[in-house]
Amino acid sequence: MNKYLLKPQMWWLLSAFVLLSCSSHSQQNSFVKDSYKKYEYNIPMRDGTKLYTAVYVPKDASASNKYPILMKRTCYNSAPYGAGKFPSINRLGPSKFMVNDKYIFVHQDVRGRWMSEGTFDNMRPQLTGKDKKDPKKFDESTDTYDTIDWLVKNVQFNNGKVGQWGISYPGFYTAVGTLANHPALKASSPQAPVSDFYFEDFHHRGAFTLAYFPIIPVFAYQKTSNTTKSWYNDKFPRTDEQDGYDFYLKAGALKNLNKYYGDDNFFWKQFKEHPNFDEFWQKRSLLPHLKDVKHAVMTVGGWYDAQNLYGPLNIYKNIEKRSPNAYNTIVMGPWTHGAWSRVKKEEIINDIYFGDYVSEFYQSNIEFNFFGKFLKDRKGINLPEAYMFDSGTKKWNKFDKWPSPKATKVKMYLQADGKLSTNANDNAGNEFTEYVSDPANPVPYIEDHRMEVIPSDRYMTDDQRFAGRRPDVLVFQTEALTEDMTLGGEIMVKLKVSTTGTDADFVVKLIDVYPNDEKAHPKLAKHIKMGGYQQMVRSDIIRGRFRESYSKPKPFKANKVTEVSFPLQDVMHTFKKGHKIMIQVQSTWFPLFDRNPQKYVPNIFEADDKDFIKATHRVYHSKKDQSYVEVQVLKK
Incomplete structure (x- = not known):
């Protein structure tokens, strides 16, 4: 069955x-x-x-x-x-x-x-x-x-x-x-x-969130009458495959997934017809x-x-x-999707313990007071503009503005021999580091390959050692920190790259590397070992064709050095003394996102299996062509 x-x-x-x-x-x-x-x-x-x-x-x-x-x-x-x-x-x-x-x-x-x-x-x-x-x-x-x-x-x-x-x-x-x-x-x-929807959920900077494929019917069919029963249950795709990585890899090009959805699936049809950030997506963006x-x-x-x-x-x-002139505030905590609405004693995501009753604190001290102040006229309630949880120290912080104007921008340069340094003058040795990206052997986004109905939250904090061992993942890291380093705000990536193909994706990860003698928190399962753990702090992807414009894609010229810049979302994280800061760079992240054929085609939703090719990508770190990640550092 x-x-x-x-x-x-x-x-x-x-x-x-x-x-x-x-x-x-x-x-x-x-x-x-x-x-x-x-x-x-x-x-x-x-x-x-x-x-x-x-x-x-x-x-x-x-x-x-x-x-x-x-x-x-x-x-x-x-x-x-x-x-x-x-x-x-x-x-x-x-x-x-x-x-x-x-x-x-x-x-x-x-x-x-x-x-x-x-x-x-x-x-x-x-x-x-x-x-x-x-x-x-x-x-x-x-x-x-x-x-x-x-x-x-x-x-x-x-x-x-x-x-x-x-x-x-x-x-x-x-x-x-x-x-x-x-x-x-x-x-x-x-x-x-x-x-x-072009920059979150179903896309990230032009890459299609393939892991969302099974959930599309929820948003893709019109009901025929008022109902208390879901009208899309018989529209979900079926498979015997238990391994999500294998299922999507065997499926091949995106067009091969068309067999799972009919023409009445208007949402899937919209994805296929609008691969770029065109007027269709632009007018659906709330932000402007x-x-x-x-x-x-x-x-x-x-x-x-x-x-x-x-x-x-x-x-x-x-x-x-x-x-x-709006009374505008923000709260960011150590949670997965909507987890602040569910009270539990221990706030643990994957292998990381963040504290006890974190959600209950938010509900009873932040949310309760916000609505009480403005809907019930309760006096004496002073709310900060930004209530931000430091995911490294595991503590709440209050700010009058976010990002804090006290933050200092610091560039962390990718360098030869896998080094990462705040000193641009350290660039010496080889001018680039290269890797072969093969769409037939994409980098998994998590070690667990089970079929998922949506992206697994685990990848957001997951140990990245499994990825760093692969030859198609570049690793750059600092020496052990001599003092705590707190990042607060947006992260900007600037890569100088070249490719033997005419299109490419680039994934950049910011990682907290624990000391080899790090002890696991006593509230974690006994089998969890934190020595050498590589905790994901922030990551994202860009489809390289959109490096200049999300509405007007442009192929790469083979073997030409090209700048690819894009932001990672904000962080509030302290890298503790003795830890290292790591950057990983790769070109597949599967099946979280669909694969880039690496041969430019006008619409990847219409690409054929034969369009997917191996390509060699270079990340440059010479004095002329510098690649770096710019962070915002908060001084205590």
Whole structure:
């Protein structure tokens, strides 16, 4: 019997996009049912489309005891449906602390999903120009406005203040909802928000996130009627293969995956038709629209979010840039996708222990206070602009601005014989280091080859020794540090490269190398050994054809030295005394991302198997052609 890449009855349990849970404890359910009344509405939008909305009102609400509204808009579902059915305490609001504190909680299915009318559009473009003034034209921000307007006028005993929150795709709806600028909207918290499908989730700087292939049906089919049941379960691809690396390698070129999806899969079709950052993707990017935000925003993300690290960092930065008068804050913690919403005693990712009750601290001291300050007018709450967790020291840090203006930019030069130095004058010896990249033998992104339904979060902190042993991975590292070195902010990569082919990908990893005598934390499993561990700190990929423009790809000229520059996302990490800093460079990262044929073809989604060739890539480190990674160093 065939096995699903993604078991349909469990897709929303497994997917890092969907943070809902079927299970609930009867005690938690009874608390919600005992404390809240539930109402279901179909709220009309300006074009007449009605959106299903569940409203949970505290039973003690009255004319003399009013509550603020806290809303989540989602494409996943607003279950449980039915006036007599209640979610668990952990699903009703952002946290049990918020539910106990009592708000009027609102869950809404967005346009075209589940019990709401209309047509679904991934990352629906924002209205621009004269369309913004057309009373019948709509986007996600107008749907947010219309919903808020209806709620404050029709839900009894609200105090006239509205907040919104959401994680992952609902985080996008929260972020785009900031543009509604309804006078009642006072606080928004986009959490792990999607901001641009070309630079996160399904693409990273032009490379297609192949590991997402099994999850595409969730976002790729229109429902035919309002429903409480998923309508895409029979659309998931099937295979007997248990080894994900082998499955995708045997599949070959991307075009060979077409057999798994029909023409009615509009999302897969969009990927194939728009391989470049063209108008289709540009108008779906939220970031340029984050202007004139007037209320308080707290964006939340995880340093080890394999899906949406780009979103929270860049939403914060763009609001800071484009809406300078907004109360704009950011929180980044030691979490995978949405993990801050789940309380657990020990915060452990893969082999790295980050502390106890980190998520509970966030929920009870940061999130609780943010909404309390702006929706309940609680006094004496002072929130920093940036609450950043140092993933090296395992401690929270507060900043008045991010990145800190006190940070100093330092270039770390790639050098001959695998050296990494802050001194450019150390460049001596061979002018380049080269490696052969073979698409038929790509570098795995994790040692574990099991079939995954989405990218494994493990790779974000994984021990990179398995990669460094390969001849197609270049390794550069410093001597052991004589004092702690704290990095805080964006990382910029500048490579001088050449290739015997006409296209190439480049993956750059920043790694913390532990001393050989490092002891494992006592809360880790006994078999884990940390001596010599090479912990990933930050990494990313660029498709080389987009080195000058993401909308106008350009082939390489064979054997010509060419600059390839791109940023890695921000870090807050202290490399401790005795540790080493390592940079790895490679050209495949499989099957996290699709393989580059290394022979330029106009559209890699249409490449043939015969187009994939071996190529020799050189990374230069001479005085004339310097390659480096620029970091931002924070002095204590």
